[in-house]
Amino acid sequence: MTISKVGILGSGIMGSGIAEVAAAAGSLVVVRSRSQTTAESMLAGLEKSLARQVERDKRTVDDATAIRSRVSATTSIADLSDCDLVIESVVEEIGIKRALFNELDRVVQHGAILATNTSTLSVIDLAMETSRPDQVCGLHFFNPAPAMSLVEIVRPLCASDATIDAVHSFALECGKDPVVVKDQAGFVVNALLFPYLNNAVRLLEQGVATKEGIDTAMKGGCGFPMGPFALLDLVGLDTSLAILDALYAEFADPNFAPVPLLRRMVSAGQFGKKSGSGFYDYRR
């Protein structure tokens, strides 16, 4: 099947980035935001990102104009009805995602693929909310979506080969390196990454080193491009907490049990870069 029109549900960090990736690959893209204000800020963010790429000679002005012209925003889920693929990328909460899959199934044309960008949640649970479980899968992009090459294609038990083949081709057209993974919490990357991030917070709580010291240690000692606290702030502490909660619920492994400091910071509204403060301060 050909994917020429892509719908995206959610215009946060990931929804916005995936919209840019899909439009750059030549698809028409409709992004559904919950409010006009967030829809406009997503479009403004896209324009800023494209302008930056032109400034850095990574794109021509014509290319940037063409990409921008392929993206539109809406506040109505009904506007996703004629999409060939819809990628859900809203907050990491199973109840909200389930309700949206149920609604998407009723609204989006028969034959279209419904995908989720979830980091950890069960894809089969979302598939079973629909009348087309064979056409549901995970399409897990990484942050920032335009820069990161990996896409995990999550194959739930009921997905058809045609669905997996179609999203695999789509990911390649987006210039990504897809890896097909089993529908199990955390898939590959987050199952390995989050115990590490969680244990970094534990070391900080235990006073083993400062957050700057731990970040410097992991960059200099392991060759990582950023330390665990800069990465947690980039991912979002609310999203990170939701990922750890989902991993712990699936495996009951103590390494996944969120360290209390992380939960307290989320309660305090310290979500990281997106809220202006997390382990570091971004308000200056």
Ligand SMILES: NC(=O)c1ccc[n+]([C@@H]2O[C@H](COP(=O)([O-])OP(=O)(O)OC[C@H]3O[C@@H](n4cnc5c(N)ncnc54)[C@H](O)[C@@H]3O)[C@@H](O)[C@H]2O)c1
């Ligand atoms: N942040 C990351 O590094 C990252 C990486 C890969 C995947 N993800 C996944 O992508 C998804 C989105 O994460 P994000 O980082 O973009 O989060 P975000 O906080 O930046 O955006 C969340 C979006 O969800 C919307 N939303 C919140 N409640 C909603 C509701 N009740 N109904 C409809 N929309 C609602 C918000 O308006 C916003 O557009 C999550 O499933 C997350 O696990 C995140």
